[in-house]
Amino acid sequence: MMVERHRILVVDDERINRKLLSELLEEHHDVVIAKSGEQALERVQADSAVDLILLDVVMPGMSGHDVLRRLKASDATKDVPVIFITSLNSVDDEEIGLDLGAADYITKPFHPGIVRLRVENHLRFVRQRKILETLAGRDCLTEIDNRRRFEEVLEREWRRAGRGSGPMSVAIIDVDYFKQYNDHYGHARGDQALKAVAKALSGGPNRASDFVARYGGEEFVMLFPGTPADGARELAESVRHAVASLAIPHAHSAVAPHLTVSIGGATSDDYQSPGHALIEAADTMLYRAKAEGRNRVLWRD
Ligand SMILES: Nc1nc2c(ncn2[C@@H]2O[C@H](COP(=O)(O)OP(=O)(O)OP(=O)(O)O)[C@@H](O)[C@H]2O)c(=O)[nH]1
Structure with a gap:
């Protein structure tokens, strides 16, 4: 068995x-x-x-x-x-x-x-x-919403949005050098760090309609309905600062002595295309943010 x-x-x-x-x-x-x-x-x-x-x-x-x-x-x-x-x-x-x-x-x-x-x-x-x-849409570790719930919310908001509702923005947030963090400090400390990051993300200056979830592993996702690229990119920057100011020591990061995140974002008002295309665009920007040195926000308008 x-x-x-x-x-x-x-x-x-x-x-x-x-x-x-x-x-x-x-x-x-x-x-x-x-x-x-x-x-x-x-x-x-x-x-x-x-x-x-x-x-x-x-x-x-x-x-x-x-x-x-x-x-x-x-x-x-x-x-x-x-x-x-x-x-x-x-x-x-x-x-x-x-x-x-x-x-x-x-x-x-x-x-x-x-x-x-x-x-x-x-x-x-x-x-x-x-x-x-x-x-029920809950992530057991961080106690924030999980990917399943995120996908429901994205689909609902995407369907609801249309002419006049403005563009929608999405950001994918990924902890930098988290494998090294786990390897050096242990899985239990890794879990604590993920909880702290989740708290920093959900405690930001978000409006009620903004939404944050754990996307999986050390990745999180935020949805900003009705928010143009400039505003969303600014919010993403404040999220990046919020995580850095937790000042969680990370001796094995090549980018900073503390825990940092890279963020890829995308904005669209083309509600004819599928909602997940926006996620894919944000993911591409995240990939570039990693490749360009991490600890940064990159956005596709
Ligand atoms: N402690 C802990 N670790 C997790 C959890 N989920 C995923 N991880 C770890 O997160 C790490 C992710 O590593 P990678 O995808 O290689 O990325 P990375 O080391 O963050 O490197 P970059 O993203 O390129 O900066 C892996 O070591 C996973 O085991 C979790 O719930 N708890």
Whole structure:
């Protein structure tokens, strides 16, 4: 059977339990380890790709219950399912755990086969949630709209636009040397950088009708209905500045010591041609912006 790999965080203060659980799961999944509640929170905050947490309840310092309360209090982590693995085996303890929002409760000593099956059950829910988010037009990582939603919006705006509505502009934004960023700082930091870029793009001085989405990977797209080339190019420049002023260090970029973006844009009022022709034109300009040195905006009027 082909099993999709997920990232599982195992939190236990006892070495033997961490070892047993990792050995049990690492054949099919990527296992990350934390030795304390404090370390668990650090790991999840640094690594937004954690899909599931196996959490010990009784630990010195921060207890599993405290960790779960903290996870539930943050928008970024409240949906990560948590399975308590504990030697507290009274019905009351189980009720407390589930009431705090745990997805499941397993008592020690645990049966390896049962742990594996319960983990797979919860990972199935994780996959279903991701599919639902995609269908709902959401990008799971950055929490902005996804490509699917962008294509719907482009088609709708393109159909709606016509004589008198003015030209429409589109910009494709691509992070420079992002492969090097990931290679140097790690995938988790890469994810954080993409989230920060998404926030900078969606927090700009946009009108309600302007639209931003994650186009895929390290590419984003913005749509400016009714906006001529000059205005849209200016907006794109302000987006480029907004990302640069995040001042995210990028020691392996050949263009700047911080994270930058290249932007290709295009403007058209030829609503007889298909909407995606505008995207293709913007993409060509992005390609040129990369070839001409990156960290710049190039536009086709
Ligand atoms: N961390 C992280 N990395 C991603 C994600 N999606 C795509 N990437 C990475 O983005 C990188 C894109 O690399 P390339 O297409 O070679 O482009 P680049 O290194 O940015 O180079 P230029 O665009 O030419 O400046 C790849 O290493 C992908 O693995 C993601 O969701 N998270």
